[in-house]
Amino acid sequence: MTNGTERRDAEPLWRRLWNNYVVRNVVLAVSLLVIGLFLVNVLLNIFTRHNKYxxxxxxxxxxxxxxxxxxxxxxxxxxxxxxxxxxxxxxxxxxxxxxxxxxxxxxxxxxxxxxxATQQRIVDVPYVAGYSLRQAWNILATAGFRIERLEYVSDIATNNVLEQRVGSRRVTPEHPVQARMGSGVVLVLGRAADAARVTVPRVVGLTLREAESRIWDAGLNVGGIEQDEGIDQKTIRQARVWRQTPDQGSMASLGSRVSLALTLDSARLSKGVSSSDRQAVQAARHAVRERVVRDSLAAAGFSGEQLQFETEWQLKIERGEATPEERAAAEAELIMQSLENYGTAVDASEEEDEFFH
CATH class of the missing domain: 3.30.10.20 (Trypsin Inhibitor V; Chain A)
Structure with a gap:
């Protein structure tokens, strides 16, 4: 017993530890784990091509x-x-x-x-009557169509789509229309009497597509598009709006046109942005004054088209853009037109009565 004990005591520490069953298994397990992790890392680097881009x-x-x-x-x-x-x-x-x-x-x-594509696909034009302008625009854009023009008629709700056309064809649930993707759709929208004017959005600095979307969203139409030399169908997507008319912040009637000028020149674009910001301050002052005049006239009993007429002419006279005589002439012309419309309606009513009697 003594000799055996002495031999064990004389063995190196690592051998005594290795001969221990628990220690040996722990060492083997850790070793296998390290080797496994190493192999996994190597394989991941091989299959995922680590650091290879x-x-x-x-x-x-x-x-x-x-x-x-x-x-x-x-x-x-x-x-x-x-x-x-x-x-x-x-x-x-x-x-x-x-x-x-x-x-x-x-x-x-x-x-x-x-x-x-070799040519645009022909697909059904989505029926969007009854939707708001924003909803209708999103539906049409998703289907690959664009807005050709917004037309406004008197209605109790503003920017509610009442009718839509593709060319001369009216789109209805009973008579669906097919057209090539990219075709323009005319939307006929309602306009309440108290919502005839809107603020022109800022589109300077935007691409043509972004500018069109923002203009339509405001209830306005895209007018003439002026392009700098060098802009064509291939480069127009990179071009930016450097000038817009009317300026941002101006007040405009629903359905009015906003003309755009596009450029690829960064220097011209920078000048256009600065100029637009300066003009926006002046336009904001005009907009505030217009609201004051409109509220004053509304309090005096004006409403509807008469309110719009009086507001526009009073502002023109204040700015020196028109004279009281020109306003009187315009009012007389408006009265004559109203009388003519009334006479036409009366004649039509009398003819209808004669037909039924």
């Missing part, structure tokens, strides 16, 4: 075949997920890509592209 090339305006060849050389994949129609570009041209050019991605990443 590829810069996405610019595919826009390439043909689909050219884009595919370039993508293969970059060890990426390409997939067409949508198509649009741009008349100025060849069919099959890449219009947009996601992720954008310059983005760093892993090898094998799928790049989604939108290509130019």
């Amino acid at each position: 590829i810069e996405v090339p610019d595919l826009e305006e390439l043909t689909l075949d050219e884009a595919r060849q370039l993508i293969r050389r970059k060890d990426l994949r390409i997939e067409v997920n949508d198509s649009l129609y741009v008349a100025a570009l060849d069919p099959g041209t890449v219009l947009e890509q996601q992720p954008a050019a310059g983005t760093r991605v892993k090898p094998g990443r799928r790049i989604y592209v939108t290509v130019n």
Whole structure:
């Protein structure tokens, strides 16, 4: 016993620990865990290509075949997920890509592209009568249509869609209309008597698409579009509005037109933004004065079209843009027109009575 004990005491500490069943199993378990983690890390680096990135090339305006060849050389994949129609570009041209050019991605990443179709698809025009202007615009835009023009008629509710047309064809649930995507839709909207004027939104600095959306959302129409030299169907998406007429903050009648000027020149755009901000201050003063005049006339008993007429002419005279004589002439013309309309209505009523009697 003594000799055996002495031999065990003479053994190195690591051997005594290793001969211990519990210690040996713990060491083996930890070793296996470390080896397993190491192998997992190595395999993850191999299969996920850790720290290996590829810069996405610019595919826009390439043909689909050219884009595919370039993508293969970059060890990426390409997939067409949508198509649009741009008349100025060849069919099959890449219009947009996601992720954008310059983005760093892993090898094998799928790049989604939108290509130019041979022609616009013909689809049903959504029926949007009964919706608000904003809802109708969103529905039409989602379906691939745009607003051609907003028309306003007297109604109890403002910006409620009463009717819609594509060209000369009226869209109804009973008579659906098909048209090419990208076609314009005319919306006929209601206008309450107390909502004839709106504030012109700021669109300077925006792209044409963004500006159109903001103008339509305000109940206004897009007027003439002036383009700097060098802007065409290929570059118009990068162009920005540098001037708008009327200026932001001005008051305008529902359905009025806002004219735009587009540029690719950053210096001109910067000057346009500064000028627009200065003019907005003056427009805001005019808007405040218009509200004061309108409220004063409304308190005096004016309403509806008469309120609008008196407000516009009083402001014109205050600013020196018209004379009292011109206002009187305009009022006389308005009265004559009202009498003519009344006479036409009376004649029609008499003819109807004679027909039934």
